Amino acid sequence: xxxxxxxxxxxxxxxxxxxxxxxxxxxxxxxxxxxxxxxxxxxxxxxxxxxxxxxxxxxxxxxxxxxxxxxxxxxxxxxxxxxxxxxxxxxxxxxxxxxxxxxxxxxxxxxxxxxxxxxxxxxxxxxxxxxxxxxxxxxxxxxxxxxxxxxxxxxxxxxxxxxxxxxxxxxxxxxxxxxxxxxxxxxxxxxxxxxxxxxxxxxxxxxxxxxxxxxxxxxxxxxxxxxxxxxxxxxxxxxxxxxxxxxxxxxxxxxxxxxxxxxxxxxxxxxxxxxxxxxxxxxxxxxxxxxxxxxxxx
Amino acid sequence: xxxxxxxxxxxxxxxxxxxxxxxxxxxxxxxxxxxxxxxxxxxxxxxxxxxxxxxxxxxxxxxxxxxxxxxxxxxxxxxxxxxxxxxxxxxxxxxxxxxxxxxxxxxxxxxxxxxxxxxxxxxxxxxxxxxxxxxxxxxxxxxxxxxxxxxxxxxxxxxxxxxxxxxxxxxxxxxxxxxxxxxxxxxxxxxxxxxxxxxxxxxxxxxxxxxxxxxxxxxxxxxxxxxxxxxxxxxxxxxxxxxxxxxxxxxxxxxxxxxxxxxxxxxxxxxxxxxxxxxxxxxxxxxxxxxxxxxxxxxxxxxxxxxxxxxxxxxxxxxxxxxxxxxxxxxxxxxxxxxxxxxxxxxxxxxxxxxxxxxxxxxxxxxxxxxxxxxxxxxxxxxxxxxxxxxxxxxxxxxxxxxxxxxxxxxxxxxxx
Numbered sequence: 001x002x003x004x005x006x007x008x009x010x011x012x013x014x015x016x017x018x019x020x021x022x023x024x025x026x027x028x029x030x031x032x033x034x035x036x037x038x039x040x041x042x043x044x045x046x047x048x049x050x051x052x053x054x055x056x057x058x059x060x061x062x063x064x065x066x067x068x069x070x071x072x073x074x075x076x077x078x079x080x081x082x083x084x085x086x087x088x089x090x091x092x093x094x095x096x097x098x099x100x101x102x103x104x105x106x107x108x109x110x111x112x113x114x115x116x117x118x119x120x121x122x123x124x125x126x127x128x129x130x131x132x133x134x135x136x137x138x139x140x141x142x143x144x145x146x147x148x149x150x151x152x153x154x155x156x157x158x159x160x161x162x163x164x165x166x167x168x169x170x171x172x173x174x175x176x177x178x179x180x181x182x183x184x185x186x187x188x189x190x191x192x193x194x195x196x197x198x199x200x201x202x203x204x205x206x207x208x209x210x211x212x213x214x215x216x217x218x219x220x221x222x223x224x225x226x227x228x229x230x231x232x233x234x235x236x237x238x239x240x241x242x243x244x245x246x247x248x249x250x251x252x253x254x255x256x257x258x259x260x261x262x263x264x265x266x267x268x269x270x271x272x273x274x275x276x277x278x279x280x281x282x283x284x285x286x287x288x289x290x291x292x293x294x295x296x297x298x
Numbered sequence: 299x300x301x302x303x304x305x306x307x308x309x310x311x312x313x314x315x316x317x318x319x320x321x322x323x324x325x326x327x328x329x330x331x332x333x334x335x336x337x338x339x340x341x342x343x344x345x346x347x348x349x350x351x352x353x354x355x356x357x358x359x360x361x362x363x364x365x366x367x368x369x370x371x372x373x374x375x376x377x378x379x380x381x382x383x384x385x386x387x388x389x390x391x392x393x394x395x396x397x398x399x400x401x402x403x404x405x406x407x408x409x410x411x412x413x414x415x416x417x418x419x420x421x422x423x424x425x426x427x428x429x430x431x432x433x434x435x436x437x438x439x440x441x442x443x444x445x446x447x448x449x450x451x452x453x454x455x456x457x458x459x460x461x462x463x464x465x466x467x468x469x470x471x472x473x474x475x476x477x478x479x480x481x482x483x484x485x486x487x488x489x490x491x492x493x494x495x496x497x498x499x500x501x502x503x504x505x506x507x508x509x510x511x512x513x514x515x516x517x518x519x520x521x522x523x524x525x526x527x528x529x530x531x532x533x534x535x536x537x538x539x540x541x542x543x544x545x546x547x548x549x550x551x552x553x554x555x556x557x558x559x560x561x562x563x564x565x566x567x568x569x570x571x572x573x574x575x576x577x578x579x580x581x582x583x584x585x586x587x588x589x590x591x592x593x594x595x596x597x598x599x600x601x602x603x604x605x606x607x608x609x610x611x612x613x614x615x616x617x618x619x620x621x622x623x624x625x626x627x628x629x630x631x632x633x634x635x636x637x638x639x640x641x642x643x644x645x646x647x648x649x650x651x652x653x654x655x656x657x658x659x660x661x662x663x664x665x666x667x668x669x670x671x672x673x674x675x676x677x678x679x680x681x682x683x684x685x686x687x688x689x690x691x692x693x694x695x696x697x698x699x700x701x702x703x704x705x706x707x708x709x710x711x712x713x714x715x
Contacts, residue, residue, distance in 0.1 A: 039715075041713065041714075041715065042400060042403055042404065042672055042713050042714065043403065043713075043714055043715075045379075045383060045404045045405075046383065046404070046405060065683070065705060065708075125545075128543075129545070129546075132541060132546055133540050133541040134480070134481075134539060134540055134541065135546065152541070152690075154541060154543075155540075155541055155689075155690040155691075156690065156692075241491055241543060244491055244682075244686055245683075245686045245687065245690050245692070246682075246683035246684070246686050246687045246690070246692065247682075247683045248683075258679075260376075261372060261375070261376040262372075262675065262679055263675065263676065263679065263709060263712065263713050264379075264400065264404075264672075264675075264713060265712060265713065268712075
């Protein structure tokens with residue numbers, strides 16, 4: 001192929017993906033930035049105009065119910081607790097499944113991936129039913145087998161938030177488990193054989209071989225998991241039935257969703273979503289840099 | 299060199315063209331003037347009835363394709379707003395009349411007076427042709443969307459007529475059948491999470507949600523009394539479950555673990571299918587005020603997307619006239635116990651003699667039309683947290699009423715800023 005034809009071919013390969021990216025990423029992003037600087041709402045949906053940083057001011061300083069900073073704090077708790085359990089449970093189970101002497105490994109692997117395979121909508125509504133005070137299976141187990149008092153899971157703010165977290169932990173650990181299992185299987189067995197010859201304990205092998213070699217795979221997965229969890233609307237929205245009780249279980253994305261689609265405050269919701277974007281961008285860059293995720297492992 | 303450049307450019311041009319054609323192929327269907335798309339939020343039973351009617355219409359009108367697409371209520375509203383603002387969206391959008399207010403303010407639905415004659419509009423019962431800002435924006439095929447008292451006839455032959463009777467039968471019906479200290483059957487249940495289900499209690503104590511100009515009226519003695527009443531039903535008389543959302547309440551009634559439920563006309567077909575020997579009765583009168591509870595009543599019907607092209611309008615009118623035919627409405631009423639909107643059907647022998655529809659009509663006559671103004675959205679949003687907080691024991695009725703009012707005023711201001 002001569003050079004102009006080669007260039008044309010390269011352009012051909014790039015143009016479709018560029019067009020799609022422009023249509024589904026760049027254009028909506030720029031449009032969102034513009035809306036965030038506008039007064040677009042119920043009364044100004046077609047005749048909106050630019051109002052500068054007014055909506056950003058409202059995000060940070062306007063009194064809201066629930067309070068923005070409280071929702072932000074809850075979002076951080078939500079994200080940290082979820083990702084912590086996703087990773088620890090996922091890696092722990094992956095380590096177990098990576099043992100060669102475990103019988104029925106494929107069966108366990110399939111069973112442990114199940115939460116991930118069920119549609120989130122079904123999972124959320126099933127767990128919501130399980131958290132019912134009188135008829136839910138969780139309280140039945142607590143009262144009947146543990147002889148503890150029943151918990152008002154969906155009626156009290158803290159318990160309702162905990163219910164959302166429990167559901168999301170159950171739903172999220174298989175992803176980390178699959179990623180960790182793939183990474184574990186790619187670690188050359190010779191490293192462990194050499195460590196065995198040197199008399200290394202299980203803990204030493206974990207600390208000096210397994211964890212360092214898991215890191216390049218797990219760091220991007222944790223970054224992705226953090227962004228997903230931070231932006232995870234479905235579970236909070238469906239388990240808490242749109243922030244119940246009394247709008248006390250919102251995280252930032254459900255708060256944005258409500259502002260945009262319940263009260264038609266499109267400009268405000270766009271500004272809030274830009275704030276979320278900025279938070280996640282800063283976190284991702286910082287985390288990737290700190291953990292040196294892009295450096296080679298071997 | 300020049301040759302190869304020009305052939306390369308041609309290849310790229312052709313390939314980009316093909317790519318664009320593939321990308322834009324999805325838009326081709328929209329331009330079809332013989333295809334009518336309906337978005338609705340009907341439940342399964344309603345959907346099946348509509349499907350039959352559409353099939354019949356298409357058989358009578360070869361060449362016209364009518365497609366109905368189900369969307370959950372919130373998804374329908376937000377999706378329709380986004381699509382219509384962008385000049386797209388379905389031709390018809392179906393739902394309760396309260397969606398007319400926001401859609402009109404946004405300018406995404408069109409008035410219907412120029413499409414139907416006044417004589418035709420007059421052939422509907424007056425409650426079904428609600429005007430918004432002096433225009434008709436919705437052609438309703440059903441009237442209601444209202445709450446009633448539904449009771450299991452096997453457990454309760456005669457429904458209570460007053461709150462005093464309700465408490466009396468409530469104590470008899472609430473049972474711990476196996477003696478384990480836990481209630482196995484409650485007298486009454488409803489969805490505690492949505493303030494829509496609280497409106498009959500509020501109106502029973504003489505309250506309402508807003509004035510005619512959209513100012514909230516939530517911090518009133520009626521609100522406080524109504525909140526106290528439902529709290530007492532649970533915490534003092536113990537005749538309703540401690541916790542119930544829509545699904546739980548529905549399941550309790552279907553599993554015969556609740557003798558009565560407050561639910562809407564959309565649920566009756568489901569109870570019939572579940573084999574419940576049920577009856578429908580007006581909600582019991584509040585003795586202390588002497589007022590019958592007034593649930594919100596709303597027509598449900600079709601609005602036309604502002605973007606519908608002129609040449610398509612006659613087809614849409616044809617379809618709407620078919621769906622509104624009195625005989626079609628009567629068929630729907632027989633299948634779903636829905637209240638017809640055409641006078642001829644609403645005054646038919648079937649509607650007057652069927653016990654479910656007769657009591658439904660009685661409840662409608664005691665009901666109050668749901669406001670169509672967008673501010674209602676803010677009122678619901680303001681009522682919900684405090685209503686839930688009272689039932690959760692986190693606040694008092696007095697504080698809840700005050701908080702509702704303040705929040706509603708603030709939300710309306712934010713919505714309209």
